[in-house]
Amino acid sequence: MERIEHRACFGGWQDVYRHRSEVLGCDMTVGVYFPPQAAESPCPVLYWLSGLTCTEQNFITKAGAQRYAAEHGIILVAPDTSPRGEGVADADGYDLGKGAGFYLNATREPWAKHYRMYDYIVEELPAWVEADPAASDARAISGHSMGGHGALAIALKNPGRYRSVSAFSPIVAPSQVPWGQKAFAAYLGEDREAWTQYDTVELVKAAREKLPLLVDQGDADEFLDSQLRPQLLQAACEAAGHPLTLRLQPGYDHSYYFIASFIGEHIAHHARALKG
Amino acid sequence: MERIEHRACFGGWQDVYRHRSEVLGCDMTVGVYFPPQAAESPCPVLYWLSGLTCTEQNFITKAGAQRYAAEHGIILVAPDTSPRGEGVADADGYDLGKGAGFYLNATREPWAKHYRMYDYIVEELPAWVEADPAASDARAISGHSMGGHGALAIALKNPGRYRSVSAFSPIVAPSQVPWGQKAFAAYLGEDREAWTQYDTVELVKAAREKLPLLVDQGDADEFLDSQLRPQLLQAACEAAGHPLTLRLQPGYDHSYYFIASFIGEHIAHHARALKG
DSSP states (O other), X not given: OEEEEEEEETTEXXXXXXXXXXXXXXXXXXXXXXXXXXXXXXXXXXXXXXXXXXXXXXXXXXXXXXXXXXXXXXXXXXXXXXXXXXXXXXXXXXXXXXXXXXXXXXXXXXTTTTOBHHHIIIIIHHHHHHTSTTEEEEEEEEEBTXXXXXXXXHHHHSTTTOSEEEEESOOOOGGGSHHHHHHHHHHHOSOGGGGGGGOHHHHHHHOSSXXXXXXXXXXXXXXXXXXXXXXXXXXXXXXXXXXXXXEEETTOOSSHHHHHHHHHXXXXXXXXXXXX | OEEEEEEEETTEEEEEEEEEETTTTEEEEEEEEEOGGGGTSOEEEXXXXXXXXXXXXXXXXXXXXXXXXXXXXXXXXXXXXXXXXXXXXXXXXXXXXXXXXXXXXXXXXXXXXXXXXXXXXXXXXXXXXXXXXXXXXXXXXXXXXXHHHHHHHHHHHSTTTOSEEEEESOOOOGGGSHHHHHHHHXXXXXXXXXXXXXXXXXXXXXXXSXXXXXXXXXXXXXXXXXXXXXXXXXXXXXXXXXXXXXXXXXXXXXXXXXXXXXXXXXXXXXXXXXXX
């Protein structure tokens, strides 16, 4: 493990680490924000999953989340979005391969060897984080777009593991939209039954635990109708009696300006669950 | 004039414009944040001058300033750091030519034709901004590093034009440090008398108006001793009886994480002056 960035920020530290992932079979970079409170006692952890094309840098430089994490005493962990490195399979286009891991475990070649982001996010990364005495094992999870899909699906698949979940502009039904269909066909094969295990709209139907979902979506989002389709989540939650707060934010698009505008409310939401 | 970005942000709009600068003889890009209040009545304007290598993007994507501007009802204007375009002179290295205009009017070739950032910032840019009914003519100015130099020097050279001034990690004595010496020799020639008109430490000595200076400086800044040397400003202000609040912030470096951590306090400082 190597610390490659270490910068004072809102009284705490914005670090970036490179660590070996055995699950992914490559080195991974991770942004970790330690609020001032982490110097005194263990703090709960909010995991942030970024969207297509992102690395660990996008969230830590653009979201302005550290201010709120410092207020509430929450550690922020922002991993990269796929395995990386020369030996890792890739594809043309921004929506498959590197930068587009979709937070699942691939079963098809050439992806199955390295593309196991689900196991990395659910198991290996928290184990690595919680080995630090500054971090408690109280966990929350959030993310944007592909990372919103990841956050919702992972929380629903792991009852009891996360105290709270939220998402910005999530891909709620990857099986029904082009981004998800392309990625799932490549990573999981053409059998659509295998897709349901990573599809939030499908997972809501079978969810044992009724963990409330907080979702913010800009109504000027350029991907709203083609890739995101939050009304599919709304209908699934209504049918299943699953608690959902879906907020359509007027005028907002898919960018980090949207995330920055509401990340404070999301962190307050997670703080209530993590410290309640 | 062309609006090339328009994104909802904290209830207002983060825009980017491309406009023709007659002073610079090229097209320029400018970030403008309109707070929600600007839809109702004219708002005062804070001009932000960025540092070496920056464009208008760095501040608008990384500083998290929009939240505070929305709270206080202040327009943020973040211009590019030099003239741009194919016909504009440039040099090897990041500290001269494009991205390194140093907010002065060059008098030496090949720079004199386009490098007139001083006139652009002091005259042409505010005239362009204030032609918009959303903007009042109440002005404040701030900046980082090379832009901190620009903000301090411009405020001191133009008594009455700015209600308040502040800086992060400014180059306070360009005549005495390598960045400034290289740029001033190229843009202004070897006659050091010509340098004093753009050197904050020299300008403080002769300042008619005692506009208070607010300066934040990280004590872990990698350029502190070689390029920034805030103690030279402190000594000059003490000798001249010029009001200075110089805060050495422990642990902070030269990055936007430092700016993000304290931009809220700077905007509150400007809000008091702009709305008092």
